[in-house]
Amino acid sequence: MALNREFIGRAFPPSEPYEVTRLKIREFADAIGDLNPVYRDPEAAKAAGHPDVIAPPTFPIVISIGGASLTDPELGLNYAMVVHGEQRFEYNRPLHAGDVVTAESTIAGIRSIGRNERLDIQTVITTVDGEHVCTAHNVIIERGA
Amino acid sequence: MTATVKYDEVEVGQELPAKTYPVHRLDLVKYAGASGDFNPIHWNEQFAKSVGLPDVIAHGMFTMAQGGRYVTDWAGDPGAVVEYGVRFSSMVVVPNDGGTEIEITGVIEDKRDDNTVVVALTARSDGQKVLTRAKATVRLA
Numbered sequence: 001m002a003l004n005r006e007f008i009g010r011a012f013p014p015s016e017p018y019e020v021t022r023l024k025i026r027e028f029a030d031a032i033g034d035l036n037p038v039y040r041d042p043e044a045a046k047a048a049g050h051p052d053v054i055a056p057p058t059f060p061i062v063i064s065i066g067g068a069s070l071t072d073p074e075l076g077l078n079y080a081m082v083v084h085g086e087q088r089f090e091y092n093r094p095l096h097a098g099d100v101v102t103a104e105s106t107i108a109g110i111r112s113i114g115r116n117e118r119l120d121i122q123t124v125i126t127t128v129d130g131e132h133v134c135t136a137h138n139v140i141i142e143r144g145a
Numbered sequence: 146m147t148a149t150v151k152y153d154e155v156e157v158g159q160e161l162p163a164k165t166y167p168v169h170r171l172d173l174v175k176y177a178g179a180s181g182d183f184n185p186i187h188w189n190e191q192f193a194k195s196v197g198l199p200d201v202i203a204h205g206m207f208t209m210a211q212g213g214r215y216v217t218d219w220a221g222d223p224g225a226v227v228e229y230g231v232r233f234s235s236m237v238v239v240p241n242d243g244g245t246e247i248e249i250t251g252v253i254e255d256k257r258d259d260n261t262v263v264v265a266l267t268a269r270s271d272g273q274k275v276l277t278r279a280k281a282t283v284r285l286a
Contacts, residue, residue: 024179028179028180030175030179031172031176031178031179031180032176032179032207032210032213033211033214034217036214036217036218036223038222038223039223048222049224050224056210056213056214056217057216057217057223057226057229057281058206058209058210058213061180061206062179062180079184080184080185080186083186083205083233084204084205084206084233085232085233086230086231086232086233086278087206087230087231088228089228089229089230090227090228091229093224094223094224094226137230143197
């Protein structure tokens with residue numbers, strides 16, 4: 001189904017502050033099977049020059065998922081037909097335990113590719129103190145029926 | 146925040162050793178919980194087939210995470226990754242019996258200023274390229 005083009009350029013309000021915790025980082029690292037000690041052991045992370053355990057490079061997806069209200073019925077997105085098209089992160093620094101961040105998403109574009117619909121979303125992740133941590137670029141594809 | 150690989154010891158065209166990562170249904174259930182992406186195409190075979198998929202498929206971000214792990218294990222410090230992007234070119238189909246595997250290879254595509262290199266990744270599963278245009282920019286020692 002065609003997505004509502006009126007959403008192009010729409011900026012969503014910042015998400016509620018998200019606190020990055022050691023436990024959540026560890027759960028995420030476990031789920032991706034990554035045993036790197038800088039995700040689990042604060043001392044190992046500090047020895048590597050980080051203030052606390054850091055998050056894996058793809059962890060910011062956890063925060064950016066909540067940044068855009070793709071469930072708005074006016075958008076017309078059929079979630080069951082959604083697959084991930086592309087993903088890119090630009091990092092200013094790694095997220096670490098203790099960071100409190102918000103995500104601000106903008107729908108950068110919507111277009112048709114054959115029978116599919118392509119949705120481009122940009123999400124900027126910033127600490128509540130105003131420090132830019134990373135920017136995520138997300139392309140999702142709604143498969144045509 | 147220091148990578149263990151030295152910039153001066155890396156050459157454009159250098160290939161990184163291939164690695165294989167197993168994927169089972171349980172991994173996808175764990176990933177769903179950890180990431181908050183509970184789309185049933187990643188854990189419910191009946192649902193996945195009802196929307197035209199061959200079987201349960203892995204989260205794209207799970208596959209991307211394996212690519213990230215590949216790069217950070219090589220570089221020695223996950224904090225050294227400056228940029229990481231992928232295109233999901235094909236689905237990783239995860240059967241109930243035995244699961245599947247993702248095989249990842251990498252090559253140094255470019256050396257840039259500021260001690261950074263671009264690693265181009267290729268990920269395959271069941272004979273299909275599942276990531277294309279996959280590149281990580283990493284700051285080396």
